[in-house]
Amino acid sequence: MAVVAAAFGRDRRIFFRYRLQILRxxxxxxxxxxxxxxxxxxxxxxxxRDYTSFALLGVAVTSYIGTVMWGIGFSLKQDMDTGVLEANxxxxxxxxxxxxxxxxxxxxxxxxxxxxxLGLAGVVYGLQGQWQALPRALAYIGPMxxxxxxxxxxxxxxxxxxxxxxTITDAGQFILSTLSGQSMPVxxxxxxxxxxxxxxxxxxxLDALRTLVLGGAPLLPLPVEQRLLAIMxxxxxxxxxxxxxxxxxxxxxxxxxxxx
Amino acid sequence: MAPxxxxxxxxxxxxxxxxxxxxxxxxxxxVFGLLGPNGAGKSTTVRMLCGLLLPxxxxxxxxxxxxxxHPVAAxxxxxxxxxxERSLYWKLTGREYLLYFAALYGLRGxxxxxxxxxxxxxxxxxxxxxxLVERYSTGMKQRLALARSMLADPAVLLLDEPxxxxxxxxxxxxxxxxxxxxxxxxxxxxxxxxxxxxxELCQRVAFVTGGRxxxxxxxxxxxxxxxxxxxxxxxxxxxxxxLSLPGEAVAIGEGRWELRVPVSDPAAELPALxxxxxxxxxxxxxxESVEPTLEDVFxxxxxxxxxx
Numbered sequence: 001m002a003v004v005a006a007a008f009g010r011d012r013r014i015f016f017r018y019r020l021q022i023l024r025x026x027x028x029x030x031x032x033x034x035x036x037x038x039x040x041x042x043x044x045x046x047x048x049r050d051y052t053s054f055a056l057l058g059v060a061v062t063s064y065i066g067t068v069m070w071g072i073g074f075s076l077k078q079d080m081d082t083g084v085l086e087a088n089x090x091x092x093x094x095x096x097x098x099x100x101x102x103x104x105x106x107x108x109x110x111x112x113x114x115x116x117x118l119g120l121a122g123v124v125y126g127l128q129g130q131w132q133a134l135p136r137a138l139a140y141i142g143p144m145x146x147x148x149x150x151x152x153x154x155x156x157x158x159x160x161x162x163x164x165x166x167t168i169t170d171a172g173q174f175i176l177s178t179l180s181g182q183s184m185p186v187x188x189x190x191x192x193x194x195x196x197x198x199x200x201x202x203x204x205x206l207d208a209l210r211t212l213v214l215g216g217a218p219l220l221p222l223p224v225e226q227r228l229l230a231i232m233x234x235x236x237x238x239x240x241x242x243x244x245x246x247x248x249x250x251x252x253x254x255x256x257x258x259x260x
Numbered sequence: 261m262a263p264x265x266x267x268x269x270x271x272x273x274x275x276x277x278x279x280x281x282x283x284x285x286x287x288x289x290x291v292f293g294l295l296g297p298n299g300a301g302k303s304t305t306v307r308m309l310c311g312l313l314l315p316x317x318x319x320x321x322x323x324x325x326x327x328x329x330h331p332v333a334a335x336x337x338x339x340x341x342x343x344x345e346r347s348l349y350w351k352l353t354g355r356e357y358l359l360y361f362a363a364l365y366g367l368r369g370x371x372x373x374x375x376x377x378x379x380x381x382x383x384x385x386x387x388x389x390x391x392l393v394e395r396y397s398t399g400m401k402q403r404l405a406l407a408r409s410m411l412a413d414p415a416v417l418l419l420d421e422p423x424x425x426x427x428x429x430x431x432x433x434x435x436x437x438x439x440x441x442x443x444x445x446x447x448x449x450x451x452x453x454x455x456x457x458x459x460e461l462c463q464r465v466a467f468v469t470g471g472r473x474x475x476x477x478x479x480x481x482x483x484x485x486x487x488x489x490x491x492x493x494x495x496x497x498x499x500x501x502x503l504s505l506p507g508e509a510v511a512i513g514e515g516r517w518e519l520r521v522p523v524s525d526p527a528a529e530l531p532a533l534x535x536x537x538x539x540x541x542x543x544x545x546x547x548e549s550v551e552p553t554l555e556d557v558f559x560x561x562x563x564x565x566x567x568x
Contacts, residue, residue, distance in 0.1 A: 002363050002366075002368060003363060003364060005363070006359075006360050006363030006364060009360070010349065010352065010356075010360050013351070013352060013356060014349065014351045014352065017351040017392070018351070082346060083343045083346025083347055084346070084347055084348065084349055086312060086342055086343060086347065087342070087343075087347035087348075087361075087405075087408070088364065089312060090310055090311075090312065090335065090338075090340050090342070091335060091361065091364035091365055092332045092335040092336045092364070092365065092366070092412075093363075093364040093365075093366075098364070249314075252311070252312060252313060252314045253313075253314045254273075255271075255273065255304070255307065255312075255313045257312055257313075
């Protein structure tokens, strides 16, 4: 627990030492939401009576994908580049626990960003919906986050192997966000892509949140989505940890820990 | 049981052999040097001793613990400085950096704060302890890395090129620290390609080239192996391998070579050597006889090993 807390504290301190990042958290959502807001105003109607709220929830939830991929995977690559990864792995503390500290900080930061984004967007652009249903949505968002961070552990392992991570991180974030239904209903995707979308935890987490807050019919009955999310959370957390452990052995065998 | 024991250790990367069945041990209180040119296998050996790299075969033990099989137990007794200032978080203060690593080494609360404070004072960083590391000089960063390696009160300290990039004064201060650390009964294993540094610090040195140890002894004993006399250094232009001159020729500049020949009677042998070089067709630019250095020994030993 002390190792997790230490890694959490390290990342928190370093984050706040770059003061412009704090400003970015406030400005980013307003900038990102602006096109969606105007798109909603221009083309809203029919099934998209409140497209703005639909899309804003999409951006708030799928922002965790970016947080996971950049905040865990890519930052591990930065540690590798700067040379601190070796110093960390020289200690007796498990690399998985060190990464868990980073995961927890990333989760706190991601949640703060999402809530702040929704709050700011609500004030600036106006949001409609049953916001009192948000606590109920935690039953879906919780397992979705466990599944997503499990994926993040595996992705971090992949980054340690491929070492040039910018492209896959950027492309992966875009593809996963789009397939999760960030700004369009998953049902409107072509059949092949829709099948892929239905294998993603973020699709169900976002769908459940929208159903509870904005109303409308879910992709699958909500109890089914909840069970699927629980299964995905267990499977991806276990798979992610296993992949990271295997990669840790691999880089110690290949001697690539300090290479970039 | 020696604090550092390496037995028949090898590492292959594909078909390339980086470390080739090396064995040595280092005692408590000893500064042991691994010397050799870049790519000789020194850093690979150190990384295997740290558990950052798994050996292809053989065993490395730290304080009796097999590093590959019991890495956590081994790392609890080990401190290491690899990569110097690259191992630091520049956006933390020196104190925060040490407290973070103290947690990784299992130190908590007041114990961690006390240990970090002691080390900051010991390495003369206490007056800047609450400044960001990015504002430290290279020498201060290297001392902070050394302080971090001492957090767990290790029995063994591994230092990979600790003075690389330091100015002469900072390098001297760091060497003093290394001596002090060894005087406390810790084993220091040092890699360097600065032969004078090894001569000054190490009780024993191992010359590594091509992944193999080609000589291992005390610096004085290694020098005596050259015949106990002197080394004639003859600077030549126009040297070629087929001139069949004795000793080892080292390139020292554009078209210039230095022939290094161990001799027992320099007064008699230096003029003969100069005459022999001139007769072979090389132009003699300068000549002298000097006390042998570790570098002379290394050049002689590595040359023999390469020919073998």
